[in-house]
Amino acid sequence: MLRLDDVTKEFRIGAFGGKSVTAVREVSFEVAPGEVVSLIGESGSGKSTIGRMILGLNPVTRGSITFDGRPVRADKEYYRHIQGIFQDPFSSFNPVFKADRVYNMIKETYYPAVSEPEWEERVEAALRDVRLNPGQVLGKYPHQLSGGQLQRLLIARALLLDIKLLVADEITSMLDASTRIDVLNLLAELRTRGLGVLYITHDLSLGTYLAERTMVLRRGSIVEMGLTGSVFGDPLHPYTRELLSAVPRLNQAWDDATPVDSCVYHERGATGALIEAEPGHFVACARLDTCP
């Protein structure tokens, strides 16, 4: 199980690193085995930073991230269980290596004792699991494959490891509509095998399609979190409502559009912390910026 406790990330910026920007603020959540949780928020809200910290690509400034009770560590054993897939599948492949090379590297690193014939069988089985025909993809360079095929190759790569959690960061945003649904259905299928998925997206409709639970991120803080049906069916935070009303006004950014004048949770004394407004449905004060 993945667990984040009060995770904050500050980046040093400016010519001499003298200033800092807080990309993620006191974020806490869990992803259980076999659960798909979506993390939704506009551009710059901190989604990818959360994904990168889980993957050990950015250190946490404060708070803790653990997987099965052990802290994140950027080592071989950690990546055997936790893998990330990102928006641009081309960037995950070395353009001068054929697709097979990706799988050979896994064998060299994790399964040196497995015989070549057995490894070939495993690779072919993983490719069939993601509905790829091995003969059509192995032996090809990345530029000879489509974005959807490359994303599937990456999912198959994860399957060859003993993967327990997948951080999927905008993985379908470069795919056409029908390939997108295929990849989402594939993730839904993998979930039934016990794979946990953190599904990061700015696209609300994709978040609802897969996830049992949804978290809404605004300026680095989770403002609402709960069962997807509750968050989308009965949004409590004005920012979530604004996202769901979803007719972007061309001259208005989301933040400007969010009405934060009144908040029942503010009146009840909630500050930055999420409060459980109804069972399993958490919401932050909508006047977070002015809360004491």
Ligand SMILES: Nc1ncnc2c1ncn2[C@@H]1O[C@H](COP(=O)(O)OP(=O)(O)OP(=O)(O)O)[C@@H](O)[C@H]1O
């Ligand atoms: N390495 C970095 N150095 C300084 N600031 C950073 C760095 N990485 C991210 N940030 C800042 O942290 C904030 C959150 O960025 P992040 O990429 O996590 O947002 P996001 O929600 O994933 O956005 P998008 O959907 O556009 O990818 C932004 O203000 C960004 O500029």
